[in-house]
Amino acid sequence: MLKERIAGLLDQRRPGHSLPRDFYVDDEIFRADMQAIFETDWVFACNVVEIPRPGDYVTLKVGDNPVVVLRDREGRIAAFHNSCRHRGSLICQKERGRANRLVCPYHQWVYELDGSLINARQMPEDFDRAEHGLAPVHVEVICGMVYICLAEQPPSLARFRAGVTPYIAPHMPDRTKVAFTSTIVEEANWKLVIENNRECYHCAGNHPELLVTLVEFALPDDPLAKAQFQGLMDRSAARWDALDLPHKPAEGGVEFRCIRLPFNEDCLSFTMDGKPACNKLLADFTEPDLGSVRMFRVPNNWNHFLSDHILHFRVLPLSANRTEVRTTWLVHEDAVEGVDYDLQRLTEVWLATNDEDRVLAENNHRGILSRAYRPGPYAPSEFMLNNFSEWYAGKMGDFTGGPQARIAAE
Numbered sequence: 001m002l003k004e005r006i007a008g009l010l011d012q013r014r015p016g017h018s019l020p021r022d023f024y025v026d027d028e029i030f031r032a033d034m035q036a037i038f039e040t041d042w043v044f045a046c047n048v049v050e051i052p053r054p055g056d057y058v059t060l061k062v063g064d065n066p067v068v069v070l071r072d073r074e075g076r077i078a079a080f081h082n083s084c085r086h087r088g089s090l091i092c093q094k095e096r097g098r099a100n101r102l103v104c105p106y107h108q109w110v111y112e113l114d115g116s117l118i119n120a121r122q123m124p125e126d127f128d129r130a131e132h133g134l135a136p137v138h139v140e141v142i143c144g145m146v147y148i149c150l151a152e153q154p155p156s157l158a159r160f161r162a163g164v165t166p167y168i169a170p171h172m173p174d175r176t177k178v179a180f181t182s183t184i185v186e187e188a189n190w191k192l193v194i195e196n197n198r199e200c201y202h203c204a205g206n207h208p209e210l211l212v213t214l215v216e217f218a219l220p221d222d223p224l225a226k227a228q229f230q231g232l233m234d235r236s237a238a239r240w241d242a243l244d245l246p247h248k249p250a251e252g253g254v255e256f257r258c259i260r261l262p263f264n265e266d267c268l269s270f271t272m273d274g275k276p277a278c279n280k281l282l283a284d285f286t287e288p289d290l291g292s293v294r295m296f297r298v299p300n301n302w303n304h305f306l307s308d309h310i311l312h313f314r315v316l317p318l319s320a321n322r323t324e325v326r327t328t329w330l331v332h333e334d335a336v337e338g339v340d341y342d343l344q345r346l347t348e349v350w351l352a353t354n355d356e357d358r359v360l361a362e363n364n365h366r367g368i369l370s371r372a373y374r375p376g377p378y379a380p381s382e383f384m385l386n387n388f389s390e391w392y393a394g395k396m397g398d399f400t401g402g403p404q405a406r407i408a409a410e
Helices: 002-012 027-038 158-171 190-197 227-242 343-368 380-400 404-409
Strands: 043-047 056-062 065-071 077-081 096-098 117-119 136-142 145-149 176-186 256-261 292-297 301-305 310-319 322-332
Touching (some): 027 310, 136 158, 322 343
Antiparallel strands (some): 077 136, 292 301
């Protein structure tokens, strides 16, 4: 019955418009989102530098599925369902930590870092520990970014890996460290959080801190851009070409987006004065004016890769009207707080912007609850919303077995 209802809503969907109301507010459709998308696709989890040593771990929840991502004794990144094979209790209960072995706090079953069960006290002699290891989760690491997939047969990430690596690898994310992490909960549907990020139509009226440095235009040849931006883009592109740094939009279709764009004139980083946030540049960079590589991948992350720091944004749906947004600031592995960077200066622009975006998404959700809501048309500058809607309709079409699956595949 639910699949038929979703199929009917997909039939009502008008391309170039926001989604029908129930896709944003309905509890049953939220659960379908989790099954159709977050339990079948690759989900951004963390950066490898968050778990630098064997035994370091982070936890996250994908729908109703708790997962632990860790570094094993051989230094490899692995992930497991964070659920004891005895009676299902949560094993790692902290957001992050370090453990020599994973011990379930309920009955003290002990697991090695490779997920194998090595001790199950009071179990009979014929109990087979080899059959009761932790259930594995698929892991892929791309330029230091850890993606996990709960599906038995995960989709290929080859196109994404090939598309974004030339842009991101020069920034050497694996030679960074975490400077700061912020987690907020927005009282809004996860799709509204993503949609808000996918357009800057709202920026001029809502993000004074961000627009000190951020160029509003999302394309190097945006027809809405002023001549001043075109000159800035041309000069930046010439400099990046000389450094052999790619900048033109990657061919990501509706799955991902990756592009290098400049900051406003005479600006180098996300700071209130446009000057670098960290004096020690990433990788082996000597040129501070590298703009920002803006990378986004459905369903749950966007990023900025600058000359002096990296920003990861991770979205995890909690319910039909609650979404967790985690932001991580990474700096060079040898950068020293108080010497190379000031934490307030590094984080103040995006802490303010995230809070402003929270208010916008929450107000959007409240307004969509109205019986008067009807899907509205996207502005030309909101083309990335159209991409997201097409992708979402395709995923839900796959879930229902309907024709929308063909739309997203074109």
